[in-house]
Amino acid sequence: MGDMRPAFACDDGAVIIPGYLDAFEPPLPRSTLVDATDQLHTALFWPAFLSGVGGARTAPSGFGADPTEVAALDAEWLRPDRWPVISLPVAGGRLHVVQRNLEDESGVDYVLEDGSPPALDVAAVEGNFRGPGLSWAEAAQTAAQAVGVEAARRLLLLLPAVGDVAASTRAAHALVTAAVKAVGCSAALAPRVAEELLTSSARFWGAHRWDEVEGIPVNLGPHSTRHPARQSLSELRRIAAAFAPLTP
Numbered sequence: 725m726g727d728m729r730p731a732f733a734c735d736d737g738a739v740i741i742p743g744y745l746d747a748f749e750p751p752l753p754r755s756t757l758v759d760a761t762d763q764l765h766t767a768l769f770w771p772a773f774l775s776g777v778g779g780a781r782t783a784p785s786g787f788g789a790d791p792t793e794v795a796a797l798d799a800e801w802l803r804p805d806r807w808p809v810i811s812l813p814v815a816g817g818r819l820h821v822v823q824r825n826l827e828d829e830s831g832v833d834y835v836l837e838d839g840s841p842p843a844l845d846v847a848a849v850e851g852n853f854r855g856p857g858l859s860w861a862e863a864a865q866t867a868a869q870a871v872g873v874e875a876a877r878r879l880l881l882l883l884p885a886v887g888d889v890a891a892s893t894r895a896a897h898a899l900v901t902a903a904v905k906a907v908g909c910s911a912a913l914a915p916r917v918a919e920e921l922l923t924s925s926a927r928f929w930g931a932h933r934w935d936e937v938e939g940i941p942v943n944l945g946p947h948s949t950r951h952p953a954r955q956s957l958s959e960l961r962r963i964a965a966a967f968a969p970l971t972p
Contacts (some may be wrong), residue, residue: 739809741820743842744835748826757822760801760808764877768797770907774917777832777849777884779924786904786913802830812878814866816966819846821881834885836966844959845949847885853928854949856887859941860896862967867903876906883921887945889931891922940964 739757763769767787772794774783784794801808801823810821817838824831831850834857837843847857863886867879880903890896900918909917925931932945940960943950950960 739811739820741809741822741835741837741843744820744822744833746842756805756807757809758806759811760823761810761812763808764810764881767908768793770880770909772797772801774880774904774921778880778921779884779927780917780920782913782916782920783909786909786917788910801825810881812881813869814966815869815968816962819882819966824848832884836963838962838966840962844955844963846963847949849884849928854947855885855929856925856932856943856945857885857949857963858882858888858967859934859943860886860888860891862941864896864899865969866967873906876903879903880907880921884925887925887929887932887943887948889933892931897922 738754739759740754741757745752745754745756768789771784771787771789774780775794776798783789784791802825804825804827807825808823811818812821814836817836820833820835820837820843822833822835824833831848831853833848834846835843836846845854847855849855863879863882866882867875869875870878879900883900897915897918900921901914904914904917904921905911929945929947932943932948935942935944937952937960938957940957941950941964942948942952942960945951949955950963952960955963
């Protein structure tokens with residue numbers, strides 16, 4: 725599972741996420757969602773993503789990125805006619821990270837496709853925010869399903885959806901610092917970027933503790949999608965399975 729390049733795009737480059745586009749009015753064409761997973765391998769992606777989505781203001785400096793080039797990439801990603809989608813395999817299917825470029829309601833959606841349509845909302849950052857969608861343990865163990873730089877990429881993609889007091893430990897900071905360095909950040913600024921990433925979710929939902937209902941991880945925060953009042957136990961169980969450790 726080390727390769728993050730998914731087999732979910734059609735020949736025309738469109739991405740199919742069952743049920744995702746159905747929620748928007750007026751209807752959006754299938755061509756709206758485009759596969760952008762290869763962007764993970766480019767130099768500008770990480771300073772743009774970690775600053776714009778992750779909330780790490782130091783990221784562009786840490787990567788030595790030209791602010792003009794970062795702004796140009798941001799403009800391309802925010803085109804209303806093309807919503808970039810990055811996908812990564814998880815234990816129970818595939819998680820799509822969608823740049824939702826809807827007028828007056830832009831944001832980044834984390835959407836789980838696990839083979840049982842429709843796809844499930846996990847979190848949304850910016851716009852009408854919903855979350856947290858992941859505990860720190862779930863993000864860390866999902867990243868650990870890959871190795872090296874692929875593990876780092878997974879962790880950093882998932883981090884904006886995490887809200888958990890467990891992410892405030894020295895061990896969490898060390899892991900995120902190593903991940904940031906692995907994708908190209910300077911050693912001097914990596915600890916600061918990691919700290920900004922770990923604290924930025926407070927902009928949306930703060931750092932919550934996670935609980936269990938019938939053995940299923942839940943988050944009882946006021947905006948969490950993984951709340952028994954907002955999703956059925958069946959849906960919550962599907963999400964938990966997607967981010968559970970792989971069995972040998």
